[in-house]
Amino acid sequence: MTSASQPPPAGDRPTPSEQTAVAAFRLQMMAISREAETALDLTRDRYGRPIHVRAATTSRTRRDKAAVKAYTTHLAPHADTLLDAARRVLDDLPPTRHLVGWRAVLDDLAASAAEIRETLQQPAEPDSAAERAQHAALWPHLTAWAEHGVIVGTLAESGGHHSAPLPEEEQQRWTEMAQVARRRDELELVESWYGLDGQMITLAHLVEDDDWTLVALRGDPDATDLQVIGHYAHEHQARKALPAPAPPGVLRSNVSRFNRPVPTIEVPLQELIRDVTEGHTAADASEALLSAVRRGYIAGPMVRLQELLRTSGQFASALETVQGRQVAARLSALSRQIEFLTHEVEAATEDLGATAAVLPPHRTPVLRNPPRPPVGTMPPAPPPRSSSPVRHR
Numbered sequence: 001m002t003s004a005s006q007p008p009p010a011g012d013r014p015t016p017s018e019q020t021a022v023a024a025f026r027l028q029m030m031a032i033s034r035e036a037e038t039a040l041d042l043t044r045d046r047y048g049r050p051i052h053v054r055a056a057t058t059s060r061t062r063r064d065k066a067a068v069k070a071y072t073t074h075l076a077p078h079a080d081t082l083l084d085a086a087r088r089v090l091d092d093l094p095p096t097r098h099l100v101g102w103r104a105v106l107d108d109l110a111a112s113a114a115e116i117r118e119t120l121q122q123p124a125e126p127d128s129a130a131e132r133a134q135h136a137a138l139w140p141h142l143t144a145w146a147e148h149g150v151i152v153g154t155l156a157e158s159g160g161h162h163s164a165p166l167p168e169e170e171q172q173r174w175t176e177m178a179q180v181a182r183r184r185d186e187l188e189l190v191e192s193w194y195g196l197d198g199q200m201i202t203l204a205h206l207v208e209d210d211d212w213t214l215v216a217l218r219g220d221p222d223a224t225d226l227q228v229i230g231h232y233a234h235e236h237q238a239r240k241a242l243p244a245p246a247p248p249g250v251l252r253s254n255v256s257r258f259n260r261p262v263p264t265i266e267v268p269l270q271e272l273i274r275d276v277t278e279g280h281t282a283a284d285a286s287e288a289l290l291s292a293v294r295r296g297y298i299a300g301p302m303v304r305l306q307e308l309l310r311t312s313g314q315f316a317s318a319l320e321t322v323q324g325r326q327v328a329a330r331l332s333a334l335s336r337q338i339e340f341l342t343h344e345v346e347a348a349t350e351d352l353g354a355t356a357a358v359l360p361p362h363r364t365p366v367l368r369n370p371p372r373p374p375v376g377t378m379p380p381a382p383p384p385r386s387s388s389p390v391r392h393r
Contacts, residue, residue: 022153286353
């Protein structure tokens, strides 16, 4: 078996064209997806409701056909070779938390590749309903490769470019310097990633007396087991010496950027403000406020804001770092405050609606563009001033 830190034999490694196949397919699928989303947006009204069903169907048909062509051009000749290379590298990695999930991804992608191959070997009549049905059925398999093929590509391309570890005494000295600098807020984090072995690596600038050194950290920068594993003159040198980044994880495993749900009906906050300023009765303002705090399928902006804070808190917690957990606690507290404010707005909305009031007539409108006199007419002359004093009796 090949060591995880050494590249596989040359005969077992993918060729350059095979290595770039996954990236090329993903880029083209992202372009296809963006174009389709833009076209589908034109088939909905301002609230996301479908109004041009036939045009939407045509857009999806064009999208599916373009995706099939992209796969046959970039991935079809190389999918099996890349999967075999990825599995060999995966077998040589030390046991870690993500390997079980990655094996499942490779198995699913292999099944998708087999389904695509079998379907394309029995093509339907071009531009027929049968062909459209075939392409529509292949869309989930194509998006699976576009979304998760990066795992296959990363494993297949992985090679051993690791610098020699620092001597123990030097590593301890640099680690102590980094820990002290972190406490003094003089360790400027640049970027973090995980290696294929599951170890977190962070590049940071260690600032000393207006001078800085680029260091590589292993582990959580705020944890006690932080270690400095190297120091470098610049980022290019560091990236050549350090393990390549593994594909990042996902917050929720069932979310896909290529298969987003149909947007829910949503009234913009700006429109609600406009409804209040254009309203005349307390009911008008109350209805706008009620829309802001409405829950359920047609949730209002305040409810969406709370959902954003809650989801962001889950993301921060999923980072599994000291600072991530701290930020998650803050976002959770802010989410509870928004929930409290939402209840307060609901109560105020009910009180406002119960007033059954209307704006008083002395709040008269102002004509922004008053009517002009017809062309060729003279404005009425002002009344003459009296030259004699007015006497009061």
